[in-house]
Amino acid sequence: MTETTETTAGISQNDDVAAVIAAKADRARKAARVLAQADRDWKDRAITAIAETLDANRPAIIAGNGRDLERGRENGTSEALLDRLRLDDQRVDGLISSLEDLRGLPDPVGEVMRGETLPNGLRLRQIHVPIGVVGAIYEARPNVTVDIAGLALKSGNAVLLRGGSAAEESNKVLIGLIREALESVGLPPDTVQGIDELGRPGATALMGARGKVDLLIPRGGRNLIQAVVNNATVPVIETGEGNVHLFLDASAPDELAVPIIVNAKTHRTSVCNAAETLLIHKDAAAARGVLEGLSEAGVRLHVDERAADLAQGLNTVPATDEDWSTEYLDLDIAVAVVDSLDAALDHIRQYSTGHTEAIVTNDLANSERFIREIDSAAVIVNASTRFTDGGQLGLGAEVGISTQKMHARGPMGLRELTTTKWIVQGDGHIRS
Amino acid sequence: MTETTETTAGISQNDDVAAVIAAKADRARKAARVLAQADRDWKDRAITAIAETLDANRPAIIAGNGRDLERGRENGTSEALLDRLRLDDQRVDGLISSLEDLRGLPDPVGEVMRGETLPNGLRLRQIHVPIGVVGAIYEARPNVTVDIAGLALKSGNAVLLRGGSAAEESNKVLIGLIREALESVGLPPDTVQGIDELGRPGATALMGARGKVDLLIPRGGRNLIQAVVNNATVPVIETGEGNVHLFLDASAPDELAVPIIVNAKTHRTSVCNAAETLLIHKDAAAARGVLEGLSEAGVRLHVDERAADLAQGLNTVPATDEDWSTEYLDLDIAVAVVDSLDAALDHIRQYSTGHTEAIVTNDLANSERFIREIDSAAVIVNASTRFTDGGQLGLGAEVGISTQKMHARGPMGLRELTTTKWIVQGDGHIRS
Known part of the structure; x- marks a missing residue:
């Protein structure tokens, strides 16, 4: 002292x-x-x-x-x-x-x-x-x-x-x-x-x-x-901000979609890999089941007009523009209905923080497009967003989850705390 | 227009x-x-x-x-x-x-x-x-x-x-x-x-x-x-500053040392991987041969007192403190005599820009210590420093040579212009 x-x-x-x-x-x-x-x-x-x-x-x-x-x-x-x-x-x-x-x-x-x-x-x-x-x-x-x-x-x-x-x-x-x-x-x-x-x-x-x-x-x-x-003038690695999106595609059945989406939102709400926005394809077979599942788990649904129709009788509030960029870190989720995968990709491009986005689908072409076109640290198909975690991905402990593109992207484990060095060994080599 | x-x-x-x-x-x-x-x-x-x-x-x-x-x-x-x-x-x-x-x-x-x-x-x-x-x-x-x-x-x-x-x-x-x-x-x-x-x-x-x-x-x-x-607030990659050191160890014979050191200094003087300082072990067998070789190739030797003794009759000027941190990019080289590998490592730690350092030696233990203890983008044993180059190291074309530790270190080729993305595929995986 x-x-x-x-x-x-x-x-x-x-x-x-x-x-x-x-x-x-x-x-x-x-x-x-x-x-x-x-x-x-x-x-x-x-x-x-x-x-x-x-x-x-x-x-x-x-x-x-x-x-x-x-x-x-x-x-x-x-x-x-x-x-x-x-x-x-x-x-x-x-x-x-x-x-x-x-x-x-x-x-x-x-x-x-x-x-x-x-x-x-x-x-x-x-x-x-x-x-x-x-x-x-x-x-x-x-x-x-x-x-x-x-x-x-x-x-x-x-x-x-x-x-x-x-x-x-x-x-x-x-x-x-x-x-x-x-x-x-x-x-x-x-x-x-x-x-x-x-x-x-x-x-x-x-x-x-x-x-x-x-x-x-x-x-x-x-x-x-x-x-x-x-x-900072020292190089910085940004970590942790996660406005995480789920896209519920038309083809996903209830038994696939409900557990994943409820888990992504409710397994632990205060963490950066918890889901914050749900985009529902207008023809999604599992739409009502998912919204009921979330509601039963105590989640308040911030719904746009079309999502309000789907969520009648559930725990809803009308979504405002701010909801699309809000990281609730709580039992809240923003919900919008979109016309297509393209509309979902556009929405995500506009609001994502580049942490994690997931698609729940049974359509191979759509899953491939989602994987290719989403530009985030982690892109997940048919699994909870909670897997974006150093421990879960097999890296062991993590320093944080980088949401930037330089040096390390996604969970930062021990290897991400290193740099590299070239070692060049010759026997008298010169350039001519 | x-x-x-x-x-x-x-x-x-x-x-x-x-x-x-x-x-x-x-x-x-x-x-x-x-x-x-x-x-x-x-x-x-x-x-x-x-x-x-x-x-x-x-x-x-x-x-x-x-x-x-x-x-x-x-x-x-x-x-x-x-x-x-x-x-x-x-x-x-x-x-x-x-x-x-x-x-x-x-x-x-x-x-x-x-x-x-x-x-x-x-x-x-x-x-x-x-x-x-x-x-x-x-x-x-x-x-x-x-x-x-x-x-x-x-x-x-x-x-x-x-x-x-x-x-x-x-x-x-x-x-x-x-x-x-x-x-x-x-x-x-x-x-x-x-x-x-x-x-x-x-x-x-x-x-x-x-x-x-x-x-x-x-x-x-x-x-x-x-x-x-x-x-900049945008992430920056620093490139190119190279105060490159050569260490001539006691054990290196003339036929190994002279070609490497002359090549490192004179092959192309205006580039960042050209050698700028030569540290000579006090018992270096090849000391005189190397200094004569450099002098014959038109290099002006900026010598400390002990190096002046070795370089009598050659093209020398007395070194000043500034010489140790000067990137000449010309037919000039700073030359110091050191008592040991440790003294060479200390000198390099003090003045290096972290680009490339090379040792010329026939001593295995010393080469291993040099490799381990030098903290630069490239560490070279018994070859010219001119090899720190994307083309020479097999990366193809390069954007530059990074002298920083984040994201990319050393020659930056195509891969260094990418980031990464995790793709996680499940079949309904949730965390419990």
């Missing part, structure tokens, strides 16, 4: 904060150099040590979190936010079991992406190597601290973490324990550093640390992500 | 320019949708048509270029720049033969990056798809117009090209001919659009068109690239 207070008190200008961030980034770079050479076994031992240290220090974690919760309550934070912030014994179990899963994942570092021996005898390999120094900016969820620290460690990267003021005490305890665990296996503690004590100016300096920080990952709501995208 | 003049005259404010760029980007997006569905054969026919149209319109190309050259001369442009700007019959031959090479390259679109059937029966594929709308900002080299248009077309992307005022007339003729050729095979001419008529405000608006333009590639000198990186 004393140290943090002194640091903060000593910083009167943004330039000073930028200098502190630069110094932290330099220490992270040195740690990253060690980490880049660490083999999987060493990194896995560090992950085990972190899990054990968290397990052995539950009282300190829960006490630190208690201080955040208390301050939150005093500041009038909503119950929903307090719940996201809360760490209890069960949630610490969750952190530990995530770390155990992570330990079981293969190490992406050194994986050969492509390679060949050229006609002139040059041996080529393009291999995966760590990115180096990664920054993360997120809000109010202390579990992200452990998730991102673990993923960065396993992929050979050092991280600078900005977890936000609401979770400052929790993150301080967690980062302290992670650093202790790293040290216990001989890895540099500066692999994981927090910057919360530098406040908002620290976050701004992190965004501007181009050349010092290789990649910045914002994780949180739309406002946070947009602020980072607009202000 | 009239149209361009009217457009320019009608634009009094940056907002208006931004609106024109947005409208062009929207047209590019529509073209990109058609192009994303075009098969290889169709795209290759377009490439053939472009080559034939350029061939049939040599007088117009050379006349347009003549107007640029004349204006350049009037403005006192240097002979070196005028030479880069010049298009004569032989250079048009070069453009046509590049297009023919491009036609022979495989289409990256649809290539499967990874895929599997999950235990639950979900079929997964992650495939390469076009990025969409790509912007390019470059200077004074009209050949880049044809190169980038061709690469974008083959990889299924639409482009907005800002070639700069010096080559405005040349680029206008070339872009007009490319559009004509696209139309002749039924592809949308808006696949390739120029924005030179909007001047510098057009370039600024292009950099700010996030969401409309998916990727911006600056190609040119350090100042151009830095200006784009600092001002």
Whole structure:
């Protein structure tokens, strides 16, 4: 506490904060150099040590979190936010079991992406190597601290973490324990550093640390992500905004369509791969069954005029223009009737955030067109949109789901936290 | 001409320019949708048509270029720049033969990056798809117009090209001919659009068109690239700055070291993969031979004190601190003597731009350490640094050489102009 207070008190200008961030980034770079050479076994031992240290220090974690919760309550934070912030014994179990899963994942570092021996005898390999120094900016969820620290460690990267003021005490305890665990296996503690004590100016300096920080990952709501995208000179990967569409084609029978669509909307509503808009082909055989299924599951249907006809007697409200671009993250869905697959594709092009879109159909030609013409991170045929998830797609843990096209698109696992390096080996080869 | 003049005259404010760029980007997006569905054969026919149209319109190309050259001369442009700007019959031959090479390259679109059937029966594929709308900002080299248009077309992307005022007339003729050729095979001419008529405000608006333009590639000198990186909200890929290092290890014999090092420095001096600094191990057997070889090839040696001892009687000047970070792009090289591989690695970490570094050695352990510890786009053992090149590494034509870690690192060929898309196919799969 004393140290943090002194640091903060000593910083009167943004330039000073930028200098502190630069110094932290330099220490992270040195740690990253060690980490880049660490083999999987060493990194896995560090992950085990972190899990054990968290397990052995539950009282300190829960006490630190208690201080955040208390301050939150005093500041009038909503119950929903307090719940996201809360760490209890069960949630610490969750952190530990995530770390155990992570330990079981293969190490992406050194994986050969492509390679060949050229006609002139040059041996080529393009291999995966760590990115180096990664920054993360997120809000109010202390579990992200452990998730991102673990993923960065396993992929050979050092991280600078900005977890936000609401979770400052929790993150301080967690980062302290992670650093202790790293040290216990001989890895540099500066692999994981927090910057919360530098406040908002620290976050701004992190965004501007181009050349010092290789990649910045914002994780949180739309406002946070947009602020980072607009202000950062460090390369950013956008994650998470999902205005996810379902298209119910004419040919899909009830027994196929109802479970998929109800699952996509209601399995977990607060996540980015939950469905938010349902487009119904005007001749869809399963239209009424699907709307009844959603209604029975407690979903409020925001219907356009033609959908209102189909949904008579169900839980509906009239849709407004805003509904088509709303990510409800709740038991609500926008519903429109469209004349054709083309009309559905047009609607999706206009409103999609490029996360996930799904078609439910029994028509091969339509499924092929949907696959080809939808330009989103994931295109799904006859399955729930909830499958756009690193764990479900076999990538293991994920840093987030990228909705942009550069570097990584869709769920970002360990491999997506690497870059590549060409290795060229010759025997005196020159160009003539 | 009239149209361009009217457009320019009608634009009094940056907002208006931004609106024109947005409208062009929207047209590019529509073209990109058609192009994303075009098969290889169709795209290759377009490439053939472009080559034939350029061939049939040599007088117009050379006349347009003549107007640029004349204006350049009037403005006192240097002979070196005028030479880069010049298009004569032989250079048009070069453009046509590049297009023919491009036609022979495989289409990256649809290539499967990874895929599997999950235990639950979900079929997964992650495939390469076009990025969409790509912007390019470059200077004074009209050949880049044809190169980038061709690469974008083959990889299924639409482009907005800002070639700069010096080559405005040349680029206008070339872009007009490319559009004509696209139309002749039924592809949308808006696949390739120029924005030179909007001047510098057009370039600024292009950099700010996030969401409309998916990727911006600056190609040119350090100042151009830095200006784009600092001002763009559109994702940027940095290319081309190469402060390339050679490390001559103790164990390398003359017959291995001299040809490689002389080739790396002198084969072509004006390119980013030419060597700029030579680090010599204090016990290097080949030290004198290498320095004599460089000197005989006309290279001026910028030597530190210990290198001066080795280079007595040769063409030397004393090195200053600046030399270690200078990209000469000429018959100059900085030379330092180091005590060890570690000292060489430290020097490279401090001064490298992350493009290419090479070791010349006969020591296996040292070559392995160099490969592991150097963090650059390409690490080369016992071969010339001139091999860091899309053509030489078997990627075919390249858009540039990325010196950053996100998305693409090293030579960027057709595949690097794509993003990916997950395709998930089920039979009613839901999450429980």
